Amino acid sequence: EDQVTQSPEALRLQEGESSSLNCSYTVSGLRGLFWYRQDPGKGPEFLFTLYSAGEEKEKERLKATLTKKESFLHITAPKPEDSATYLCARGIREKLTFGTGTRLTIIP
Amino acid sequence: DGGITQSPKYLFRKEGQNVTLSCEQNLNHDAMYWYRQDPGQGLRLIYYSQIVNDFQKGDIAEGYSVSREKKESFPLTVTSAQKNPTAFYLCATSRTGANEKLFFGSGTQLSVL
Numbered sequence: 001e002d003q004v005t006q007s008p009e010a011l012r013l014q015e016g017e018s019s020s021l022n023c024s025y026t027v028s029g030l031r032g033l034f035w036y037r038q039d040p041g042k043g044p045e046f047l048f049t050l051y052s053a054g055e056e057k058e059k060e061r062l063k064a065t066l067t068k069k070e071s072f073l074h075i076t077a078p079k080p081e082d083s084a085t086y087l088c089a090r091g092i093r094e095k096l097t098f099g100t101g102t103r104l105t106i107i108p
Numbered sequence: 109d110g111g112i113t114q115s116p117k118y119l120f121r122k123e124g125q126n127v128t129l130s131c132e133q134n135l136n137h138d139a140m141y142w143y144r145q146d147p148g149q150g151l152r153l154i155y156y157s158q159i160v161n162d163f164q165k166g167d168i169a170e171g172y173s174v175s176r177e178k179k180e181s182f183p184l185t186v187t188s189a190q191k192n193p194t195a196f197y198l199c200a201t202s203r204t205g206a207n208e209k210l211f212f213g214s215g216t217q218l219s220v221l
Contacts, residue, residue, distance in 0.1 A: 004150070032207045043112075043198050043212030044151075087151070091207035094139065094158060095166070098150035 002027040002090050006099035014107050016077050021102045023088035024070040032091035033071045035064050037084045038101070044087055047073075078106045111135065114199050114213035120221050121186065121193060129184045129216045131199035139205030140182035144168060145196040145215075154197075157182055158205040186218060194219050 153166030171190025
């Protein structure tokens with residue numbers, strides 16, 4: 001069974017300070033890797049899907065990358081509105097296995 | 109306005125009571141899911157359904173029941189057998205259910221009185 005681990009658990013950054021979030025998994029292979037953003041008290045909002053090692057996708061200040069054993073969510077020059085919990089998940093057939101998330105706080 | 113509607117937003121359960129959480133979608137998606145989210149834990153799958161009148165247990169199905177009588181609806185019942193029901197419950201859908209992105213509802217917070 002695939003285990004999905006996210007690090008760090010929490011991250012505080014100054015506005016404009018770039019950083020990366022990590023998502024690692026135990027079973028390699030051609031499965032979807034999904035990134036979501038979740039605001040407090042709301043359902044997760046889809047950000048990216050990656051399927052192949054070397055694949056990258058970007059959206060505004062976010063860029064997701066994928067290797068055989070991990071994925072990174074890079075955030076460049078973040079703003080306070082980027083504060084949220086970021087979840088990653090791995091797909092196998094009809095199910096997704098989620099990590100516990102990284103709680104990101106951007107300080108103005 | 110297409111989407112997933114969960115109701116109610118907040119729900120309180122008394123000891124020994126069964127409660128039902130509603131999930132309706134108008135996205136015409138085949139697959140529907142129920143996840144439970146506890147503080148500091150990842151989303152855990154309770155039940156999922158890929159077609160009408162068929163559903164499968166997820167990782168934590170004990171104390172829960174579901175039905176899928178219509179494509180649009182996938183209600184979740186939290187039974188009195190679920191001894192620790194306090195959590196944030198999320199309903200999700202995907203187009204076909206095969207390793208695809210999920211669309212989530214806004215969630216129901218269930219608490220025990």
